[in-house]
Every structure is written in C-alpha cells, then in structure tokens.
Amino acid sequence: MYQCQLCGKNSQPRTPAHRVTLAIRSVVYPHRSKVNGCWKWTGERSKFVRTDDPGGFGLEAEREAIVCPECAKQWQARE
Numbered sequence: 001m002y003q004c005q006l007c008g009k010n011s012q013p014r015t016p017a018h019r020v021t022l023a024i025r026s027v028v029y030p031h032r033s034k035v036n037g038c039w040k041w042t043g044e045r046s047k048f049v050r051t052d053d054p055g056g057f058g059l060e061a062e063r064e065a066i067v068c069p070e071c072a073k074q075w076q077a078r079e
C-alpha cells in the first residue's frame with residue numbers, strides 16, 4: 001500500500017505503483033582526460049593504458065513521483 005503523490009489517495013493492497021517523471025533537465029558532462037583504465041593488446045603483449053572520457057550532454061530526471069495506475073495513465077496521455 002502507498003499514497004499516490006499526485007492525487008493523495010491511499011491505494012488498495014497489492015496495487016502496483018507507477019513512477020512518473022515530472023520534470024527533466026539537460027546536463028553537460030565535461031571532457032576528462034586519462035580517466036578510464038584498461039588493458040589493451042599491442043601485438044603479443046597487453047599494456048595498461050588510460051583513455052579519455054569524451055563527455056557530452058543528455059537529460060536527467062529532476063523530479064519523480066510514485067503514483068497510482070489511474071494517475072499514471074492520465075500523465076502518459078498528457079505527454
């Protein structure tokens with residue numbers, strides 16, 4: 001049992017909970033040089049090298065809510 005974080009109702013027992021994303025934000029990851037260590041084969045021998053992390057950008061969840069199935073259906077229809 002849980003309380004829906006959108007409508008505030010208590011769920012019936014054994015009702016599945018849904019997690020919806022309310023807000024997202026864009027993030028930028030900076031370039032980092034020589035941070036990933038790995039063994040690479042160079043001909044006959046393996047050699048330990050450190051490679052760069054190229055960085056980049058993407059989206060991450062800013063706010064999430066645990067909601068009942070009806071609210072999850074409404075939220076998905078709105079998006």
Ligand SMILES: [Zn+2]
Nearest residue numbers: 004007068071
């Ligand atoms: Zn609800």
